[in-house]
Amino acid sequence: MSKNDIKVALIGNPNTGKTSLFNQLTGLNQKVGNYPGITVDKKEGISKLSSTRNAVITDLPGTYSINPTSLDESIVLKTLFTKNTKESPDVILVVADVENLKRNLLLFSQIKDLEIPTVLAINMVDQMEKKGITIDLSLLKRELNTEVILISARKNAGIDDVKSAIIRCHVAAKASPLCGIDHKIDPDYFTRLKEISPNYSLYQLWLMLTQNNYPEQLTKEEKEKLLAYRNNISKINKYQHKETIYRYQQINKILKNTYSLDKSKATDLRSKLDSIFTHKVFGYLFFFFLLLVIFQSIFDWATLPMDLIDGTFAEITDFAKSNLPKGVLTDLLADGIIPGIGGVLIFIPQIAILFLFIAILEETGYMSRVVFLMDKIMRRFGMNGKGVIPLISGTACAIPAIMATRTISSWKERLITILVVPFTTCSARLPVYAILISLIIPDEKIFGFLNLQGLVLLLLYALGFITAIVAAYVLNKTLKIKSKSFFVIEMPNYKLPSVKNVFFEVVEKTKSFVLGAGKIILALSVVLWFLASNGPSSFNDVEKNTIDNFVNQNLSSEELQQKIASVKLENSYIGILGKTIEPVIRPLGYDWKIGIALITSLAAREVFVGTLATIYSVGSDDENTSTIKEKMRSEVNQDTGRKRFNFPVGMSLMVFYAFAMQCLATLAIVKRETKTWKWPLIQLFGMGLLAYFSSFLTYQILS
Amino acid sequence: MSTIATLRIGEVGYVSEESLDAIPLKLLEMGCLPGAEVQLIQVAPLKDPLYICVNGSHLAIRKETAAKIIILKSEY
Numbered sequence: 001m002s003k004n005d006i007k008v009a010l011i012g013n014p015n016t017g018k019t020s021l022f023n024q025l026t027g028l029n030q031k032v033g034n035y036p037g038i039t040v041d042k043k044e045g046i047s048k049l050s051s052t053r054n055a056v057i058t059d060l061p062g063t064y065s066i067n068p069t070s071l072d073e074s075i076v077l078k079t080l081f082t083k084n085t086k087e088s089p090d091v092i093l094v095v096a097d098v099e100n101l102k103r104n105l106l107l108f109s110q111i112k113d114l115e116i117p118t119v120l121a122i123n124m125v126d127q128m129e130k131k132g133i134t135i136d137l138s139l140l141k142r143e144l145n146t147e148v149i150l151i152s153a154r155k156n157a158g159i160d161d162v163k164s165a166i167i168r169c170h171v172a173a174k175a176s177p178l179c180g181i182d183h184k185i186d187p188d189y190f191t192r193l194k195e196i197s198p199n200y201s202l203y204q205l206w207l208m209l210t211q212n213n214y215p216e217q218l219t220k221e222e223k224e225k226l227l228a229y230r231n232n233i234s235k236i237n238k239y240q241h242k243e244t245i246y247r248y249q250q251i252n253k254i255l256k257n258t259y260s261l262d263k264s265k266a267t268d269l270r271s272k273l274d275s276i277f278t279h280k281v282f283g284y285l286f287f288f289f290l291l292l293v294i295f296q297s298i299f300d301w302a303t304l305p306m307d308l309i310d311g312t313f314a315e316i317t318d319f320a321k322s323n324l325p326k327g328v329l330t331d332l333l334a335d336g337i338i339p340g341i342g343g344v345l346i347f348i349p350q351i352a353i354l355f356l357f358i359a360i361l362e363e364t365g366y367m368s369r370v371v372f373l374m375d376k377i378m379r380r381f382g383m384n385g386k387g388v389i390p391l392i393s394g395t396a397c398a399i400p401a402i403m404a405t406r407t408i409s410s411w412k413e414r415l416i417t418i419l420v421v422p423f424t425t426c427s428a429r430l431p432v433y434a435i436l437i438s439l440i441i442p443d444e445k446i447f448g449f450l451n452l453q454g455l456v457l458l459l460l461y462a463l464g465f466i467t468a469i470v471a472a473y474v475l476n477k478t479l480k481i482k483s484k485s486f487f488v489i490e491m492p493n494y495k496l497p498s499v500k501n502v503f504f505e506v507v508e509k510t511k512s513f514v515l516g517a518g519k520i521i522l523a524l525s526v527v528l529w530f531l532a533s534n535g536p537s538s539f540n541d542v543e544k545n546t547i548d549n550f551v552n553q554n555l556s557s558e559e560l561q562q563k564i565a566s567v568k569l570e571n572s573y574i575g576i577l578g579k580t581i582e583p584v585i586r587p588l589g590y591d592w593k594i595g596i597a598l599i600t601s602l603a604a605r606e607v608f609v610g611t612l613a614t615i616y617s618v619g620s621d622d623e624n625t626s627t628i629k630e631k632m633r634s635e636v637n638q639d640t641g642r643k644r645f646n647f648p649v650g651m652s653l654m655v656f657y658a659f660a661m662q663c664l665a666t667l668a669i670v671k672r673e674t675k676t677w678k679w680p681l682i683q684l685f686g687m688g689l690l691a692y693f694s695s696f697l698t699y700q701i702l703s
Numbered sequence: 704m705s706t707i708a709t710l711r712i713g714e715v716g717y718v719s720e721e722s723l724d725a726i727p728l729k730l731l732e733m734g735c736l737p738g739a740e741v742q743l744i745q746v747a748p749l750k751d752p753l754y755i756c757v758n759g760s761h762l763a764i765r766k767e768t769a770a771k772i773i774i775l776k777s778e779y
Contacts (some may be wrong), residue, residue, distance in 0.1 A: 065732040103734045241723060270761075280748035366739070373761045374747040385752075445763045486768070488730055491761040493755060685749050 006055045006170050007088070008047075009079055011111065011651040013104050014062030015492035019501050020153035021095055022059045023514035025162070030504070033128070040413040042075075043508070049163040058089070064103070066110045066207065067240070069486070070409040080114055081215055091170050092358050093116045093162070098133055098150075099493070101259055104242070105251045111205035112178035113144065119147045122164050126152040132262030140258040145176060154498055177203065179250050185242045193229065197222045204242035212242055273494050277369045287370055290394070294330035294357045297460075298396065298427075302349035306358030309349075313342030315582045331533060332526070340525030343604060347397060347547075350427045354396035358389065359505040363497035368442065371489055381469050382476025384408060384487055387417040388558045393463075398666045400513055402673055414478075414484035418673060419683060420471045422666055424657070425464035428605040432657050433460055435609055439632060440650030463658050521665055529605070531574040532600075543568065574599060588656065588692070589649040589699040590638070601662045608657070652695040660691035705776065707755060707769035710743035716774030717741070718757070729734040734758030741774060 005563040010025075022030075026045025037244060043059040060079060061072040068074035079087060092111050096104030101122065110640050112118055128134070141148045147165040151158030159518065181190065182204065194202045195208070197218065205226065208214050212230065215225050230236070276282055361367045367389065375385030386408045393401035395637040401421045408414040425433075437453050444452045546567045569575050578596035585595050597611040635644040661667065667680040674680070710716055718726075720737045734756045735741070744761070745754035751766040 019733060064729070067732070069729050100759060102758065106732055118715060175739060237728075238724070240728055241726075244728065245723075245736060248734075248736055274745060274754070278747065278754065283748065368763070368772050371748055372752060372754060375763075375765070376751045377760055421727070486725075486729065487732065487752065487763075488768070491763055493761075504743050608738050 001648060004466050005046075006049070006053065006166060007090045008055045008057045008166055009089035009092050010057055010095065011060045011076060011080075011092060011107070012062060013064050013097065013100070013107060013490075015063070015490060016095045016097040016100075016104065017153045018059070018062060021093075021121065021123065021151070021159075021162075022057065023500050023504055024153050024156055024159050025055075025057055032506070045161065049167055053167055055163075055166055057093075057266060057482045063488075064427075065107055065108065067210065070308075071406045077213065080116070080581075081207070081213070089116065091166050092122050093117050093151075093166065094118060096120060096122050098122050098128055098135070099131055102248075105255070106247055107179045109247045109251060110203070112175070113181070113201070115177055115201045115203075117172065117175045119149065119156070119165045120144065120160065121149045121151050123151050123153050124156070125150040127157055129358045131265065134260050136258040140254070143254040143258060144178065147176075157403040160435070165272075177201065179247050181206065181246065182245055184246050185239055187236075189239070189352070193248045197227045206243075208258055208453055210236055217563065223489075228597055242553075263324065270493055274369070274491075275679055277366065278372060283369070283373050285652065292362075293352070294392070296396065298350050298353050299359070301353055304347040307348050307670055311341065313338060313345070315343075334527065336529030337522070337532065338524045339610070340522040340529075341518075343525060343607065344514060344521050347427060348510060348514065351379055351396045351400065351513055354393060355400070355506045355509045356502065358393065359502045359509075360497045362402060363495065365492040365494045365650075368491050372491065375487065382479075383471040383472055384410065384413045384417045385489070387413065390417050390421050390466070391424055394421045394426060394468075394680055396425050397428070397513065398424070399421045399669050400509060402666070402669050405673070408482045409486060412479060414572035415674065415679070416472050416475045416479070417483070418670055419679065420468040422663065422683065422687065423471060425461045425462050425658070426605075426661065426663075429460075429657055431606040432601075432608045433457060433654060435629060435632070436650045436654050437644070438629060439645045457686055460654060460658060467659065470568070483599070495624055521604050524664060525607075528574065528600050528603055528607070531571050531577075534570075535572040544671055554597070569596070586694045589652045589703065591644070594653070598662075599658075601657075602664055605657060605662050618663055646703075648699050651702055652699035655694040655698045656691045659687055661687035705774050707741060707743065707753065707764075707772045707774060708766050709770075710741075712743055712746060715740060715742045717778055719775050721779075722771065722773040725773075727768065728729070728747065728765065730762075730768065733762060734760040735762075735772070740778075742765045745771055 010018060010022055022043070022045060025047040029047070030045040035397040045057050045059070047055045047057050049055050054250065058079070060076045063073040063076050066077055080088065080092070092114075094104075094108045094111055096108065108118070109634040114327055122135070125391050133149070134335075137148060137150065140195070146171050149158055149165050150162045151162060159655075190202060190206070193205055196205060205647045208218070209226055209229050214226065218226075227385070277286060317338050320330065320334040320338060358367075361370070370388055371385035372624070374388045374641060378385055378387050387405070387409075390401040390404045393404050398421050402418050405414045405417045405421075408417060434457075437456050441453045443454050446452055446455070535566070543564050574596055575592075575601055578592040581595045581599070582590075582592040585598070590598070593612070597608045601608045632645050633643070636642070637644045637646075661684045667684060668685060671677055705716060707716070713749075717737050718735060718737050718741055726735055734737050739758040741755055741757040743753060744756055747763075749756070752763045752765060753769050754761070755769070756765050
């Protein structure tokens, strides 16, 4: 970013086409970063305004007002609050929906009172004729005392006008308040408030007071004076109400002469679709049908690309092993880093497909209907309707699911949702379930058409959802957190999804998963590689001793290498760890080898399969599942002389993986979102204990 | 006394001045102002939340909130 660039903050109500405008202005020049000090994603893009001028555009979360009620919305206030810093915008671009102009202007009027140069873009003007709307643009410009541009972001109309308006507005750099709250509500009160600091506009001081949020540049004395005002909170609340009503009065006055709506032109497509989607029978049926389609697609469509990624990384590992000089660095690369990256990339297909569906559902406006349908049910379990989205996302990965809870305004409801999301069956559990099911459940059909193995998998998914909901219920009863549960959601008009918006959304979300969770999974893979390939001082003799032990058995060199790998693992740090925990996990039916797999699964659950493959000395150059499966099938329990992976052990393991919190990446995200280690630790131990005792019972009852 | 929660589907009322303090700020900001026309569009299957149209905004609110907002049957 050069000094000459204009910093533009893009702001608007949800569902106004703000994202469309952002995509039109910036194209592919987008990146997601972090706001300093807070870890909310910040979407930025560069827009070429003219041949000499660029703008850095920040896409702020959609909000109905500057007064925040959720984490997402508080970002808006924070950005607009700062003055003369690197973050503070030069120009604010407000997007409004032509159909809801009155409500959209409330936010505009608040922004205007901050006295920052502002451009108003009225979007979806291509719909005006159809909806019977007429606007007197020149009068509106004069009344609002600002640049007003009519655009249609989806049709790419008016975008150039927005760009030139930004430049004009930046050059003029004069800004005056629109409503001026000082003389209308309580002149005395506001005059005294204004006198506190000459560096801020009255509205900024008023916001500091109402939001109890003070910029660092404020002097101690000024802050104390402001804090004194907070002794009378009820007065502040009352004046906030009065302020909002006053703003609407002003807006009505302005719109009366400039905006007209012919109600007879209103179409009833919305009500027709609503009567289906929110119907007490068809509404739920359609929703569950949709869920079925989503899950089917996640598994069907993702199989091919996932196999491709898996195969490619196995080949890269082979290539590295056979072409690089032997040594620790090659081992680190071939056994630590490359499989680590593969372990992250393998999730991309499923996650991208899931985000594709979620983006489409949100773009069309259907998601609000789901929230409407589910709110009452979810509330019984201490969550709210908006929690449905994280619970669905959780079936791909808990990490984006936890980030999706940011729209929930009640802290208690949000926390409960964050805590229970890891129970939903994420895609990392799938490889574990798949191999265990194929080992212990016969490939048979019941009632002639239901595949028994598929049915068990379905039951495991149901187990995940039900546990999440029961856990939410328990948490709701036990957590003593006072948090106002307030719920209001806009039911937007139905729209066809824009391909461009959906595409950008999927790319952005997938990218942030790869970069966020990916780092943690990769780092852990390297740590686990180190623990598995190093051991106490006697470790280095292992290779020699093994060769000595097997020297008379006429093993092929390949078989000998496998034996060495297996014995090495047994004597490595991680092998020792596995043996240490063996007494604890024996009542669950596990031995130290499974113990190792449980430990390595802490990085990511699907590592279970790979670890067992190594332990059962399947050469890592032959990543053939059937071979791993055969090895696991023939593994014998030394104590009983029978198969190690029999029905009780397999069930006990599946129950363990269903409940245990074996994902350090998720724990790290929960820490980030809750800002304390308390909750991730509660998750780790709570879910761990639940997993332990459930597996214990499963094994003891079945065997 | 009628509130938004006692409206029948399709019925229209007007938010009364006296319930101003009972309206959460956020709802006020979304257009639910004293004097505004409010229509009940749909009730969720389990009788809660309510889907209303107020001042041109289509919103879903919970019954407990709706029950606090008094309405008059004719414009004032």
